[in-house]
Amino acid sequence: MLLILLLTWGITGISFAEVSSQNTDQPVNLTILAINDFHGQITSGKMVNNSPVGGLGSLATYLTDVVNVSGANRTIIALPGDITGASTPESGLLLDEPTLLFYNLFSGNTSGNRTYQPITSCPVVATVGNHEFDRNISELMRKIEGGNADTTIPHLQDPYPGSDASFSASNVIYNSSGELLLPPYTIKTIDTIPVAFIGAVTTSTPSIVSHDNVKDLTFLDEADSINKQVKDLQRLGLHAFVVLLHEGGSQSPYDGQTKSDTQVTGRVVDIVSRLDSDVDVVISGHTHNFTNAFLPNAGNISVLVTQAYSYSKGFANISLAVDPASRDITWKTASIIVPYTNRDSGTRPNQEAARLLNDTINLTSPLINTVISSTQMNISVARDADGESNLYDLVTDSMRYTMQSDLGMINEGAVRADIYPGNITTGKMYEMLPFGNNIITVNMTGEQIRLVLEQQWNRTVATDHMLQISGFNYTYDDSKPVNSRILSISRNGTPIEPARWYSIATVSYLASGGDGYTVMKISQPGVTGPLDVDSLTSYIKLLPTPLVINYDGRIVRVVDPDIVISGIHPGEGSPGDNLQLTITGRNFNNISTISLQHEGSRITGDNLTLLNSTALTCSLRIPITSLLGIYNLSVTNPDGKAGILADTFMVRPLSPPVVTTIRPGSARSGNDISVIIQGNGFLPGINADIEKDEMTISGKHPALLSNQTLSCSFSIPTGSAGMWNVSVTNPDMQSSHLAEALRITDS
CATH class of the missing domain: 3.90.780.10 (5'-Nucleotidase, C-terminal domain)
Structure with a gap:
């Protein structure tokens, strides 16, 4: 059944018997040149880095220069949607036929009476974007299949021949029959190795195009639809999969080959994470941003994901290596190239593409230049x-x-x-x-x-x-x-x-x-x-x-006036205190948080009650571990707007610590002993010592069990018999001691 569908969808350039007889161990190189969201930008009206970019002649030279190096039989032009629609008037007034005729120049197709001759000969694959549905389904299919239908425009080539690109969309079906609008994939054979290109368009399409244009269609989940086709093709022995996805994300741009330590955001991240582990490359679009990254698929295998801006501001130069034995893509990288008109390849515009542009301008200028x-x-x-x-x-x-x-x-x-x-x-x-x-x-x-x-x-x-x-x-x-x-x-x-x-x-x-x-x-x-x-x-x-x-x-x-804080009562407390605060000021409205901050320490209020626009109350527990010092007070609305009163609340130390007992109260010299010291007012960071005459031994490994209990150990030297004083010192240097509390006897 699947083979019948392959023939129905016109996918005949593949011989699986030929693939299976492949004997070479050398990897096969494949170059993909991807232009997303072209939007009929046939002129060079856009700017990048204060320089003009694009234009059919210059863009064509950039692309053919790469084709001439990589070889037409090992290069594919890929168009992941929004090729047409929201176009420049030069293309849009002619229903974007000039745009599609431009990409026909790369296909090598010489059939029929062609007004414009091919400039190279490599396959062109495409999917639809949301803007391909700016007009009705009949017009979309006319653009792809050709013919003038009931159009009233002049045609650069009459009749219009259609697009030479192989269009696919795995997730768009007719409501009435459940049949796909377009073939779900295109298979291209590179040195007898089949590579599948699976198309998908954003599921948000019905919400961002005119309802009447898509009322007869359903847009299915992108990842589910892609995975279904992958499974079908795996049964035929395919393992090299490239997705043309009209959905995307964003990333900070950079020059050069794909980096592995980059951050990508947007829907593309979730879609890729759900794709079959056999998917190797996702050529994305729709968000008009830069993307050149590796993202994990469902098998946690890195997928190369690209997007090259929009409106002819860039194209992705993708390099792949395909293993003949496994028929899988084993190496991949990409760079995003900006096709400047006034430098590099752009200074040598392709003459046939330039002729197409000039003919378009001559045809549309009476309408455009008034x-x-x-x-x-x-x-x-x-x-x-x-x-x-x-x-x-x-x-x-x-x-x-x-x-x-x-x-x-x-x-x-x-x-x-x-x-x-x-x-x-x-x-x-x-x-x-x-x-x-x-x-x-x-x-x-x-x-x-x-x-x-x-x-x-x-x-x-x-x-x-x-x-x-x-x-x-x-x-x-x-x-x-x-x-x-x-x-x-x-x-x-x-x-x-x-x-x-x-x-x-x-x-x-x-x-x-x-x-x-x-x-x-x-x-x-x-x-x-x-x-x-x-x-x-x-x-x-x-x-x-x-x-x-x-x-x-x-x-x-209408902008809410700024929050102003005038006072807080009480204005001080100590670690361990539970306080009820009253804060006064003006423009209090739906307050969400109250907090005190000091040198990275933050204390948050609870049980907020807004009395009126000038006063509120809250409860505040000062943790025992809080830093001592003067804190700033912050009052914040749900929208993040805050009022701050600096240096307004003092977290003071507790009263000086008091030592009441030490257990055990006796020990032999020449030994290490562990003790429990009890009292009150102990703070985190407290230290303990024992003293006799002019000798002091510091406690080791002090551990605060509560503000009344401290554990630590002492190393008692030989010959130190006598009654020793015990002292404790808080981080604020307040201290206390208990005289002759520890008896040391010689062994």
């Missing part, structure tokens, strides 16, 4: 201290104006580029709003609006994507408990009415509960309007030039 306005300021997606963005103010205002709605609302992440000083072009509009969303209206009550605003702090998906608004104002206090942070909502100075219905301009992604804003799903549907990019373009043309968009305070964070 000037619609200008500005002398930065208009940015970045939030101010309150959470407001002046660029999102502009976008949501345009949506509300276009739809003539009461309010406007959009999720962060919907706008993908800032506006900088200078001319504003239609190309900038497409760069900012690359998803092609229609604006819609929904209707919500004032109470539902409050609930969706509260969801900004209680979601588990895209938790950094807050809401941006138009047509109303709200205040919030993020130090308050979750679901109780919205303080006020008003429109034109009048509070929003909880039971009244309001029309809201938004996009279908947010209206369907995207980014975890599930309250939006209970809204009532309204009407559908124009594309967001057309709305914004028309709106900007109506505004004065140069364009000025100031922050207007529509979102206001």
